[in-house]
Amino acid sequence: xxxxxxWVEVDRGALTRNIGAIRSRVGNRQILVLVKADGYGHGAVExxxxxxxxGADRVGVAxxxxxxxxRRSGIExxxxxxxxxxxxxxxxxxxxxxxxxxxxxxxxxxxxxxxTSGGGPLRAHLKVDTGMARLGFHHxxxxxxxxxxxxxxxxxxxxxxxxxxxxxxxxxxxxLQIRRFSDLLADLHRAGLRPPIAHAANSAAIFRHxxxxxxxxxPGIAVYGYxxxxxxDAGLEPVLRLRSTVRHLSWKEPxxxxxxxxxxxxxxxxxxxxxxxxxxxxxxxxHSNRFEVMINGVFCPQVGRICMDLMMIDVTDVPEVELxxxxxxxxxxxxxxxxxxxxxxxxxxxxxxxxxxxxxxRVFV
Ligand SMILES: Cc1ncc(COP(=O)(O)O)c(C=O)c1O
Numbered sequence: 351x352x353x354x355x356x357w358v359e360v361d362r363g364a365l366t367r368n369i370g371a372i373r374s375r376v377g378n379r380q381i382l383v384l385v386k387a388d389g390y391g392h393g394a395v396e397x398x399x400x401x402x403x404x405g406a407d408r409v410g411v412a413x414x415x416x417x418x419x420x421r422r423s424g425i426e427x428x429x430x431x432x433x434x435x436x437x438x439x440x441x442x443x444x445x446x447x448x449x450x451x452x453x454x455x456x457x458x459x460x461x462x463x464x465x466t467s468g469g470g471p472l473r474a475h476l477k478v479d480t481g482m483a484r485l486g487f488h489h490x491x492x493x494x495x496x497x498x499x500x501x502x503x504x505x506x507x508x509x510x511x512x513x514x515x516x517x518x519x520x521x522x523x524x525x526l527q528i529r530r531f532s533d534l535l536a537d538l539h540r541a542g543l544r545p546p547i548a549h550a551a552n553s554a555a556i557f558r559h560x561x562x563x564x565x566x567x568x569p570g571i572a573v574y575g576y577x578x579x580x581x582x583d584a585g586l587e588p589v590l591r592l593r594s595t596v597r598h599l600s601w602k603e604p605x606x607x608x609x610x611x612x613x614x615x616x617x618x619x620x621x622x623x624x625x626x627x628x629x630x631x632x633x634x635x636x637h638s639n640r641f642e643v644m645i646n647g648v649f650c651p652q653v654g655r656i657c658m659d660l661m662m663i664d665v666t667d668v669p670e671v672e673l674x675x676x677x678x679x680x681x682x683x684x685x686x687x688x689x690x691x692x693x694x695x696x697x698x699x700x701x702x703x704x705x706x707x708x709x710x711x712r713v714f715v
Contacts, residue, residue: 354626354709354710354711355594355595355597355625355626355627356592356593356594356595356625356626356627356631356710357592357593357710357711357712357713358391358392358393358590358591358592358593358706358710358711358712358713359590359591359592359593359713359715360392360393360396360397360589360590360591360712360713360714360715361587361589361590361591361682361715362396362400362714362715364575364587364588364589365397365400365401365404365573365574365589366400366401366403366404367585367587368572368573368574368575368586368587368589369381369383369401369404369405369406369573370404370405371572371584371585371586372556372567372569372572372573373405374585375556375557375560376556376563376567377563379563379564379565379566379567380407380408380547380549380565380566380567381405381406381407381408381566381567381569382406382407382408382409382410382430382549382566382567382568382569383397383398383401383406383408383409383410383568383569383570383573384409384410384411384568384569384570384573385397385398385401385409385410385411385416385420386410386411386412386413386416386432386570387412387704388416388704388708389574390570390571390574390700390703390704391590391703391704391705391706392574392589392590392703392712393712393714394411394416394419394420395419395420395423395424395425396712396714397573398420398425398427399425400714401573402425402427407427407428407566408427408428408429408430408449408566409425409427409428409429409430410429410430410431410432410568411429411430411431411432412431412432412433413431413433414431414435414439414442414443414448416431417429417431417446417448418442418446421446421447421448428449429446429447429448429449430448430449430451430475431443431448431449431450431451432451433451433485434451434452434453434454434457434485435450435451435457437457437460437464440460440461440464440469440472441464441469443472444464444469444470444472449472449473449474449475449508449509450472450473450474450475451474451475451477451485452474452475452476452477452499452505453477453485453486453487454486454487454492454495455487455492455495455498455499458474458476458498458499458502458505459502461474461502461504461505462502462503462504462505463504464504465503465504465505466503466504467504471504471505471506472505472506473506473508474505474506474507474508474509475508475509475510475511475545475547475549476496476499476500476507476509476510476511476545477510477511477512477513478496478510478511478512478531478534479512480512480526480527480530480531480534481514481515481523481526481527481530482512482513482514482515482527483515484513485513486512486513487499489512489530489531489533489534490530493534493537496534496538497538497541497543500538500543500545501543507545508545508546508547509545509546509547509548509549509566510535510538510544510545510547510548510549511548511549511550511566511568512527512530512531512550513550513552514527514550514551514552514554514555514562515527517551517552517554517555517558517559517562517578518554518578518579519579521558521559524555524558524559524562525559527550528550528559528561528562531548531550535548535564546565547564547565547566548564548565548566549564549565549566549567549568550562550564550568551563551564551567551568551569552568552569552570552571553569553570553571553572553573553576553577553578554578555567556569556572557572557577557578557581557584558578558581570700571699571700572584572586573589574588574589574590574703575587575588575589575590576588576688576689576699587682588680588682588687588688590680590688590703590706591678591680591681591682592627592633592678592679592680592681592706592710593676593677593678593679594625594626594627594643594676594677594679595625595626595674595675595676595677596623596624596625596645596663596665596671596672596673596674596675596677597623597624597625597626597660597673598623598624598673599621599622599623599624599665599671599672599673600621600622601619601620601621601622602616602619602620602622603616603619604616604617604618604619606620607654608622608653608654608662609653609654609655609656609657609662610654610655610657611655613638613639613654613655614639614653614654614655618666619666620653620664620666621664621665621666621668621671622653622662622663622664622665623645623650623662623663623665623671623675623677624660624661624662624663625643625660625661625662625663625677626659626660627659627660627661627679628656628657628658628659628660628661629656629657629658630658630659630707630709631659631706631707631709631710632705632706632707632709632710633656633661633679633706633707634656634695634705635655635656636695637652637656637691637694637695638652638654638655638656638661639651639652639653639654639655640652640694640695641679641690641691641694642685643663643677643678643679643686644677644678644681644683644685644686645663645665645668645671645675645676645677645678646668646669646670646671646675648665648667648668648669649685650663650664650665650667650668650677651663651664652664663677688702688703
C-alpha cells in the first residue's frame with residue numbers, strides 16, 4: 351500500500367516464471383534481460399535482482415548512468431550498456447565493470463587506447479547493422495573496419511551482436527538479417543576473429559526465429575509478460591499491475607458536465623468516483639473517455655478529461671462502493687491489459703509501461 355493512493359505492483363513470481371518460460375525456449379544459451387528505461391517502467395534495480403535470482407545471465411541498459419545506478423544499488427552481475435560510449439567515460443566503465451558497446455572503428459580505437467595505456471582491457475561487444483540502420487558497423491560496407499576493430503589489442507572482445515527491425519511482423523526481413531549476420535560470423539570465424547558470444551534475438555525473435563538464438567538472447571518485453579502477436583503458447587504472464595484507490599464519491603445530475611472542457615456529460619443520475627491518478631503520473635490525457643477500470647469486480651467507464659493528478663470513474667453500476675476501494679487500471683485479466691491501453695491510442699505496450707511516472711511507487715509483491 352502506497353500513501354499516494356496509486357501505485358504500480360510488480361509481481362516477482364511472474365517475472366521469475368517468465369524467465370523460466372524463456373529458458374525453456376533457449377536451452378543453455380545465455381539470457382541478457384533488458385532493464386533499460388527503469389526496467390521498462392517496472393523498476394530496474396528490483397527487476398535486475400529478481401531476474402538474476404531466476405537464472406538470467408546478464409542485464410542490459412541503454413545508458414551509462416543507468417548502469418551506474420544498478421551498481422550503486424548493489425547489482426553485481428554483468429551489466430551491458432547498449433548505446434555507444436563517449437571516450438571520456440571509459441574510466442567510469444572500467445571502475446563500474448560495465449560491458450561496452452562498440453559501434454564504429456573510432457570507438458574501437460578509443461577502447462583499445464584505453465586498454466593499452468594503463469586502463470586495462472574493457473569487455474566489449476561489437477554492434478553490427480544488418481538492416482536496422484540505426485547503430486553499428488554495416489555488415490557489408492564496413493567489413494574491413496570490423497576486421498580492423500576486432501584485431502585491435504587492449505580490448506576483451508567478448509561479443510558481437512545485431513538488432514532486428516521487424517522480428518515482430520516480417521519473417522522475410524528478419525531472415526535476411528539473420529543471413530547477413532551469419533555470413534559475417536562465418537567470415538570472422540575463418541579469420542580467427544569471431545568473438546565467442548554472438549547475439550541477435552529480442553523477444554519476438556526468441557519465439558519466432560530459433561535459428562537466431564546463437565550464443566545469447568536479449569529479451570525485454572517478453573520478460574515483462576507480453577508475447578509477440580500470434581504466439582499463443584509463450585507461457586508468459588504480465589508482471590505489472592496499476593492500482594488506484596477511490597478517494598472521493600459524489601452524485602451528478604443528468605446534464606451535468608464533468609471535468610475540463612466538458613468532454614463528458616452525465617446522461618443519468620451518476621455516481622462519480624475520483625481516483626488520484628492522472629497525466630502527472632504518466633497516464634496520458636489521451637486515454638480520456640476511452641477505457642474501463644475494475645472496481646469491486648465491476649468494469650466501470652472512465653469519464654471526462656483526465657487531469658494532472660485525478661481521473662473520474664462512473665461507478666453508478668457498482669452495487670457497493672466506498673472510499674478506499676481498490677480500482678484496477680492495469681491488471682492480470684485480459685480486459686485490464688496494458689495492451690488494450692496501447693491499442694486505444696494506436697501505440698505499443700512498451701510505451702504505456704515506460705511512461706508510467708516516477709510519482710507512482712513500484713511495490714514488488
Ligand atoms: C539492442 C536491443 N536488444 C534487445 C531489445 C529488447 O527488445 P524487446 O523488448 O522487443 O524484446 C531492445 C529493445 O529495444 C534493444 O534495443
